[in-house]
Amino acid sequence: MLTRNAYSLADLSLSAVFRRKWPSIYEALQDSRPQQQKLMQLYIKQMPTQSRPLLAGDHTAWSRPDAVTLQERTIEHNSATVPGNKPITIGQGYSTIAWIPEDSGSWALPLRHERISSWENPIQKATWQLQQVCEHLPTRPISVWDSEYGCAPFVLKTANIRADILVRLRSNLCLWGAPPPYSGKGRPRKHGEKFKLNEPSTWSQATQSIKLNHSKLGRVKVSLWSNLHFRKTATRPMSLIRVERLNEQGNLRVSKPNGTKKSRNPCGLSSLQLFL
Structure with a gap:
């Protein structure tokens, strides 16, 4: 009644007659146990739907x-x-x-x-x-x-979730390509050629590669490999994206992606991967 513009609990706690101040506000929130599901739905309603x-x-x-x-x-x-x-x-x-x-x-x-x-x-x-x-x-x-989530268990557990996933990969991981056509003898193969992220000699030909000029990163080369998978996720093919920063002559300038503090990649292989 005395706080005309109290739009939140924080505003209310600043009232001259509110003697308990902040500690009781935290205590009230702890005792109230707000319903997380309803709060999440309220937050989602604030998100635009155009994109x-x-x-x-x-x-x-x-x-x-x-x-x-x-x-x-x-x-x-x-x-x-x-x-x-x-x-x-x-x-x-x-x-x-x-x-x-x-x-x-x-x-x-x-x-x-x-x-x-x-x-x-x-x-x-x-x-x-x-x-x-x-x-x-x-x-x-x-x-x-x-x-931390660039692994086979996360791929399997999110298989039925209606979302596209972009996850960073550690450079010591190993992926596998699509298996060759069935020869008609024995058990069909699940895996193709090995694709080790820290061994460029094992990389197959990129599906697509482009070069562009970024306003902050400068000259950038982006390469895409399709139909790769972890050993335990042969039924979940995914695409691998590699991002390289180049100098004016087109040579590799930075040994690892900018801003990826957890990436330990001497080959400049970005740990970005899009699951489709």
Whole structure:
């Protein structure tokens, strides 16, 4: 009654008669247990329908090594460790799927942000979240994922989800091409030639390759390979995209893709891959 322009709980807590301030606001949110499914549907209604939405999924670790009474602590990967130590920590893991509304900038709308329990793994949680989001989207989205999800289990679990997936691959992985035609003898082959990402001698001829000038990256070459698969996903063919930055003479200028901090690729093989 005393706060005329209270558009949120934060505005209400600034009222002169609201003595408890911020702590009670957090306590109220914790006790209210808002329905995540309804919140997600409300967020989706704010998204425009003129174009395909871009979703981003990731697994984030929250390090809590000293919170010995915290329930459900798990072993999490942590890259910010002391040199010489193992990149792990004790804490909690969270899985997030967010809508990316802009081509540039860091603003995003989290559609689902949930704890990964001790009986789940990041791939299981991300698959379930992606399924929940796609069931309420009016158009087929494009979702982007880090190299943690560039594996056969993620491909198999997302096979029936109505979404296109763009995921980064580690350079030490091995893919397989399409099998040759059946010879009529014995069991039909499931795999073709081996395609090792860190051995260019095993690469087949690219299906398509283009060169273009990017406003920020300069001269860029993009190559596409079709009908590749993991050994355990022979029934799920996919396409591989390689991005190279070139100098003015057309030679390789950068040994790995710009901004891919987790990519360890001496051959400049980008870990971008589009599942169709």
